[in-house]
Amino acid sequence: xxxxxxxxxxxxxxxxxxxxxxxxxxxxxxxxxxxxxxxxxxxxxxxxxxxxxxxxxxxxxxxxxxxxxxxxxxxxxxxxxxxxxxxxxxxxxxxxxxxxxxxxxxxxxxxxxxxxxxxxxxxxxxxxxxxxxxxxxxxxxxxxxxxxxxxxxxxxxxxxxxxxxxxxxxxxxxxxxxxxxxxxxxxxxxxxxxxxxxxxxxxxxxxxxxxxxxxxxxxxxxxxxxxxxxxxxxxxxxxxxxxxxxxxxxxxxxxxxxxxxxxxxxxxxxxxxxxxxxxxxxxxxxxxxxxxxxxxxxxxxxxxxxxxxxxxxxxxxxxxxxxxxxxxxxxxxxxxxxxxxxxxxxxxxxxxxxxxxxxxxxxxxxxxxxxxxxxxxxxxxxxxxxxxxxxxxxxxxxxxxxx
Numbered sequence: 280x281x282x283x284x285x286x287x288x289x290x291x292x293x294x295x296x297x298x299x300x301x302x303x304x305x306x307x308x309x310x311x312x313x314x315x316x317x318x319x320x321x322x323x324x325x326x327x328x329x330x331x332x333x334x335x336x337x338x339x340x341x342x343x344x345x346x347x348x349x350x351x352x353x354x355x356x357x358x359x360x361x362x363x364x365x366x367x368x369x370x371x372x373x374x375x376x377x378x379x380x381x382x383x384x385x386x387x388x389x390x391x392x393x394x395x396x397x398x399x400x401x402x403x404x405x406x407x408x409x410x411x412x413x414x415x416x417x418x419x420x421x422x423x424x425x426x427x428x429x430x431x432x433x434x435x436x437x438x439x440x441x442x443x444x445x446x447x448x449x450x451x452x453x454x455x456x457x458x459x460x461x462x463x464x465x466x467x468x469x470x471x472x473x474x475x476x477x478x479x480x481x482x483x484x485x486x487x488x489x490x491x492x493x494x495x496x497x498x499x500x501x502x503x504x505x506x507x508x509x510x511x512x513x514x515x516x517x518x519x520x521x522x523x524x525x526x527x528x529x530x531x532x533x534x535x536x537x538x539x540x541x542x543x544x545x546x547x548x549x550x551x552x553x554x555x556x557x558x559x560x561x562x563x564x565x566x567x568x569x570x571x572x573x574x575x576x577x578x579x580x581x582x583x584x585x586x587x588x589x590x591x592x593x594x595x596x597x598x599x600x601x602x603x604x605x606x607x608x609x610x611x612x613x614x615x616x617x618x619x620x621x622x623x624x625x626x627x628x629x630x631x632x633x634x635x636x637x638x639x640x641x642x643x644x645x646x647x648x649x650x651x652x653x654x655x656x657x658x659x660x661x662x663x664x665x666x667x668x669x670x671x672x673x674x675x676x677x678x679x680x681x682x
Contacts, residue, residue, distance in 0.1 A: 356572040357406035359413060361423065366460035368427065368435075368453045370443060375431035376424035376461050377405065382417040391465025393495060393668035395421045398454060398475030400501070401588060402580040404430030407472065409572070410652030411659060419668045422461045426474070427453055428584045438587055445588050447595045450474070451481025455489065466495040468666050470659065472648060473620060474588075476502025480597035487603045496608040496666035498659060501617055501645050503624035504631070505596035512558070513618040526589075533586040540582045551578075561616030561644035569649055601631045609635035610662045612655065614643030636662075 361377035368374055381392055395415070397408045405423035415421060425432040427450070437443025458467065471479040476499040483490045511519045533540050544551065552574055556565070559573045609632050613625035622639050629637035640647050640654050648655045 356409045356568065357576075359406075359409060359416070361421075364461055366424075366453075366456040368456050370435070370437040372427050372436045372453070373433040374424060374427060374453055374457055375433075376422055376457050378461055379412065379416055379419075379421045379423070381420045392420045393466045393468060393663075393666060394462035395419050395468045395470060395663060395668060396454070396458060396462065397421065397423045398469070398471040398478045399424075399426060399429070400473030400475050401592075402429070402585060403472075403576050404579065406430070407573075407576055407646070408648065411470075411648060411656055414652070414656040415659070415663075419663060420462075422457065424454075424457045424461070426450060426478070428587070429580060434584075435587075445591050447474075447477050447481045447591055447597070448485060449481075450478040451483075451485050454478050454482045455486055458489075465493070466666070466668075467493050468496045468498075468663060468668055469494060470498040470500070471502060472500040473502050473645065474592075476500060477504075477592075477595055477597065480504060480600040483603040484597055484600035490603045490607075494604075494607060495668075496610075496662050497604055498610040498612065498662055499625070499628060500610075500612045500655065501614060501620050501625075501647055502628075503595070503620040504598040504601055504628050506624070507595055507620070508593040510619070510621065530586040530589070533582040537581065537583045544578075544582060548578075558618055559644055559646040560650050561614050561642045562650065565650060573646055573649055598627075598631060601628060604632060604635075606634070608662055608665050610638065610658055611635050612638040612640065612647065612658060614645060614647040614650065615639045615641050616643060617645045617647070619645040 361379040364376050364378060366374040366376060397405065397411070399405055399407045404425045408423055412421070412423065427433070427435040427445075428438065435443070435445065437449075438445060443449075469479045469482075471477070479497060479499070512522075514522065552570075555574045555577050556570055559577075560570065611625050611629045611632070613620070613622045615622055625637065625639070629635050636658075638654075638658055640651050643651045643654075
């Protein structure tokens with residue numbers, strides 16, 4: 280999700296005030312509230328739920344808009360596609376996935392091939408795996424899916440009709456539905472980033488037999504097994520306390536006046552670009568095309584979905600589920616400068632899985648798979664090779680991922 284300095288943004292106070300006024304100020308009050316909520320939603324959409332100091336804007340708005348359009352038109356990111364399919368969740372929600380088949384010698388012989396299932400994070404979609412998809416294409420059988428209400432998947436039916444709430448356990452059941460539809464037999468390797476890693480833990484907690492019988496290896500990237508309510512997002516105590524007071528009102532605005540808040544988000548695009556960058560990446564010199572790609576991924580998540588999913592993280596506690604992965608090859612990888620799911624959470628997971636490989640990527644932030652793809656690709660290639668997944672040579676994977 281994103282990065283910046285440690286100074287609370289004054290806009291947070293404005294959001295809180297707007298939330299307090301929203302019930303009595305009429306349409307104009309709602310519009311003002313929606314505007315400041317739109318300015319704050321970038322942080323929320325990135326999973327930060329925090330205000331940050333944003334760099335001074337030194338280029339005209341028109342030039343910045345032209346630059347974004349140019350990056351959108353020339354960047355190849357998110358353009359890779361596979362064979363589409365649909366899984367049906369237990370509440371009827373249609374979950375979109377794509378399959379990339381192994382080619383040539385990578386198919387192997389005999390029984391069903393190993394299938395690698397990639398689960399993305401909060402406010403992202405399957406395209407967030409762009410570099411890994413490029414690196415592994417043809418070398419392994421892979422499934423990329425969009426979590427409910429994200430990407431090309433249907434809006435969660437239970438949430439849409441008001442008869443259900445989002446939980447990490449629900450996402451675990453969604454993952455099982457995708458596996459049954461896209462990889463009904465053969466060994467599996469599970470790869471999850473952030474919320475996707477939590478989804479894998481929820482799968483394990485509810486279906487331990489599936490893990491024991493079919494999972495050959497697992498990777499947990501920039502994720503956490505619990506205690507997310509304690510994360511400060513790099514803010515001082517005063518800042519995070521203000522944020523926690525602001526959130527309920529901001530969420531009410533997002534769900535009750537979605538169109539107005541979306542308008543506020545569009546009008547605040549320049550400010551949000553800095554917010555997204557702060558919480559997505561650890562370094563300042565990220566490729567502008569990659570930074571814009573991350574921005575587009577985050578922008579694509581509707582604000583009411585942002586509000587709908589966020590409360591589930593405070594309830595997430597799946598440390599016990601990690602036991603199901605004991606004895607398997609496990610990669611636990613995180614950006615050293617991740618402000619969303621700090622590296623200490625990955626260290627705690629590795630401590631619960633003493634045989635796991637722990638990799639902390641120097642200088643990287645939360646979207647480590649976009650920021651330092653060659654490192655992630657090489658570590659995944661090693662994991663997949665050990666699990667017998669195709670011809671996954673680390674050097675080959677690095678070469679394909681950089682193409």
